[in-house]
Amino acid sequence: MCSVDSRTATPCAPAPALARRAAGLRSSPVRDLLALTARPEVISFAGGLPAPDLLDAAGIRRAYDHVLAEPSARSLQYSTTEGDPDLRALLAGRLARRGLPTSPDGLLVTTGSQQALALLGTALLDPGDVVLVEDPTYLAALQCFGLAGARVIAVPTDDDGVRPDDLDQAVARHQPRLLYLVPTFQNPTGRTMPGHRRRAVAEIAARRGLWIVEDDPYGELRFEGAAEPWIAADPIAADRTVLLGSLSKTMAPGMRLGWLRAPDPLRRACVIAKQATDLHSSTIDQAAAARYLRDGAPADPNPPAVGPAAGPDGHVRRMCAAYRERRDTMLAALPAALPAGSRWTTPRGGMFVWVWLPAGYDATALLPVALEHEVAYVPGAAFFAGRPDPSTLRLSFTTHPPERIAEGVARLSRALGGAMVSA
Template sequence: MSPSSTRPRSAAAPPALSSRAAAVGGSAVREILATTARPEIISFAGGLPAPELFDVAGLARAYEAVLAEAGSAALQYSTTEGDPGLRAATADRLAARGLPTEPESLLVTSGSQQALTLLATALVEPGDTVLVEDPCYLAVLQVFGFAGARLLPVPCDEYGPDLEALDDLITSARPKLLYTVPTFQNPTGRTMPARRREGVAGLAARRGLWLVEDDPYGELRFEGEEVPRLTAYAAEAGAADRAVLLGSFSKVMAPGMRLGWLRAPEELLRACAVVKQSADLHTPTVNQMAAARYLSDCDLDAHIGRIREVYRERRDALLAGLPQALPDGSGWNRPEGGMFVWARLPDGHDAAALLPEAVAHEVAFVPGAPFHVGTPDPATMRLSFVTHTPDEIAEGLRRLAKTFA
């Protein structure tokens, strides 16, 4: 007998959920992953790092060393700001890529997704306007939706936000912040070039809004020249006091460790630390210490180099097969790194309506419409290339072609 069946008939119904919980929907990507988890399905849907590339042995040694040498500390509560060794190692990595950073400017988070939640809580009042790229990383719509933000899309081209449109939106909407993924963006895979980054940073400096740069994919470059982070251009433009950078070890170390970080000016960093205290006190100590030990004992850059080689082969396999898999008149981009290809079917096609047919052929993708804050484009789709081997990708594309037969 269920507990609800024993409630007296005169008992009142429980209070309703919060309006935020009722208004903000679930992640379309997560829902697709739940329905396509069968092992026989070749999925281009999730942005899941290739598990066979995890350095399991190296991470196991790091955990063993930490537990053997400092087990009591590793299993104890820790400071909210994060393990000093991991903050120092992360600061060194940022400095090596051209962004001088002090460990005290960093807050360790439980994945960069938590960093977004901390920022939204610390910065956004209900009704505040937040600008996002269109299309946009899906989970950020949930985060700022729960904060009660008014989300406005910034028109974008193949290089990112249109500067004139962005300037007009800043003038008319008076936003609190702009959220952007400048390098290998999710979902489009595009990268904002240097001149465009200079323009965005300049607008942030002149107009006074917060600039939030999310960089989970920046180290996964396969070709082309590395572009300095948007945060670096913000510093040059005199906007260092309103520039925030988010990063993660999920794509280059292991997502299950749930390790991210937030780089921010002192006052905002302190506010985020207070919010984190109320959320989870601190990110698990043993994971932080093991990551710091791994960075000390192992060559993460060499490991990332191996990941890049494999992912480049998989991107090339996907691009090579798309002409035969998608209908005539389709188009797609060629990302220089990251995890995603953005494709568009010919006018009249609806990727969401086609998804059940694709799943029936044991292949999956993510329709592009949910990523749009403005008018959705039903013909778009996101394809992740990192999880499967080139042979599996080729087979997946053969199955996908049957969807359009």
Template sequence: MPPVSSTKHVSSSPVRDLLALTSRPEVISFAGGLPAPELFDLPGLRMAFHQALSEPTGRDNLQYAPTEGNPALRSLLAARMTGKGLPTTEDDLLVTTGSQQALTLVTAALLGPGSVVAVEEPTYLAALQCFRMAGARVVAVASDGHGMVPEALEEVVRAERPSLVYLVPTFANPAGRTLPAERRAAIAALAAAHDLWVVEDDPYGELRYRGEPIAPLAVGSDNVLHLGSFSKIGAPGLRLGWLRAPESLMGTLVIVKQAADLHTSTVDQAAAAIYLATADLDGHVAALRTAYRSRRDAMVAALPGATPAGTTWTDPDGGMFVWVTLPAGTNTTELLSAALAHDVAYVPGPPFYATTPDQATLRLSFTTNAPDRITEGMARLAEVLR
């Protein structure tokens, strides 16, 4: 049987591959972009699942369900998004099996072989996988410490005619940077002027540790598709995400999801709706912020002593990641084996690039280790990097 052409040039995710290598308990891993399991609200979720599987609705919650998603869950999500500055109705939302599926659905609906996607660099590597699986051509837009540069995007739009612009504008994966409000407005205006779709991937937006929230690009724009997730504020094992889209595209997205999986897990949606209606999610997120803030601070404080002279790094206002650029000539892919031998792990930076990678970059995630363990892990990393 001949190979499937859409997968021939798609590599496995190095983050997923590293999970197997870092499963030993003695390894301090800064590799996976994982929430801290000890902070999951296990009692609250256990109660929600117990109620979802109890009479009188328990049997209904084990049945097939509408593709669009649980109406109660969509209504609660819409109210939460509206309360946080993004006016949303139940009909604006499609529940997905994680926000990664939302991106896959958008890709299937809008892209095909030869389509052009514009991205910042570096960017989320699973998005690059998704676009390449569709046979799309990915072009990079010049970015700086504040994210994508609107003037550079305009040049790319005129030269390349992309069908889609992909962004993680708030606490980006992998760089941790946040796109300022004025750039968001400029990019949204460009999208409207050129009838261009923008994907605003926002799994980290509620994990802010410093500064004031910035309004999403999707506010007031019918050209911006907004992706959200329960994975970082709830639990990733539920695989619950959502896609906010205008009516003009929603029908197509629903059909694409029907072809993919009919609908997202009915019982997980029901439990999530109960959880949102009964639990103090804002209080839980506040506790996450407190814990993750101290972990970020521990990592940033350790970096000067762990890295050689000439190294730079981001100091993110939120999210899960610090992006490190070592002196020119360093190859973080080659150094990874030495790091693993010292029982510490990171993700080399090159897979996050759509075009020419910077071999001297790496991503560190601070969320899954307590501050003292971060300090120890950074000391181990210092033995490799210095």
């Protein structure tokens, strides 16, 4: 650290302080845990990571080979901020087939759906604006809204998501700019908001005048039951709902590709914000993703019998079949592993099981004990915008095969056995 300029013997002034918004930021416990659990002997249920053995590396490699072989080398050039036209057309077609007619021009490709959240923070939020979230909610969204200077307020929830009466009261009391939701296979709880509750949320947004940000990174990872309609598909809220999606969970998280579907004025504002942020998402990654979506096929010549194998849809079906088995393995092991009085969610898709330990257990304080037993989870406290529930924790069942999951839950049982740390 400089204290004196050696040339003039003049004392150096201190470097300017960080911006106020940066000083108040908290590190993500999930990202921190990824570093702590990098040792192969640790069975980690912490990160919401797609299973590496289920990523179609060979099919994705073929897609990159195709685009790099194009004589124009278009994929190595700068691109438009809005995103690769072929990729946007393919994404729009997939949305339409799932019940949401979409124009390619209505989509903005982003560097992961996390960037979409950041762009919305820039386009919609001024410092001090209020954002409503589910209690608990996706912790990286809390980081994003905090960076934008927003005041984040949690809305009480039940097994069906935000409670409409509490939401209506919160909107009337706090006059928020937006409501952020993960309605399908929510992170961290795994729960899904039913259609009648989605309709109630749409009606409140229309009547009270606020934006809805509907984040849907897990919707294609369905193991059972019928899909609920997007809030964005409800005509009463179509002019005020932003739908976010991602290819990270179904293709490859390292490609860092997501998308944003929004009404034109907001989408244009997000385009300008993205221009100022990174000009555009990776051209070659977008081109390879488009090629894979158009004609990619899993490399395994003998895939499980879960429907047609060819193409990305067949690959997603294979993932869902494997994830369902892994979810079932975890759920079957939990009753004997957790302390009496524990309870947990039973997700119909996605990546996560949410656990409530009995009163007197503090999941944050118990994490070092779990790590000593070479198993990891995410303490639930990080997911709350308001007062946290210290007894909660999040388990991800996607990363490991069933036998590894069973061993991990057994290690968790040993870690929790006899351990009681008061909140």
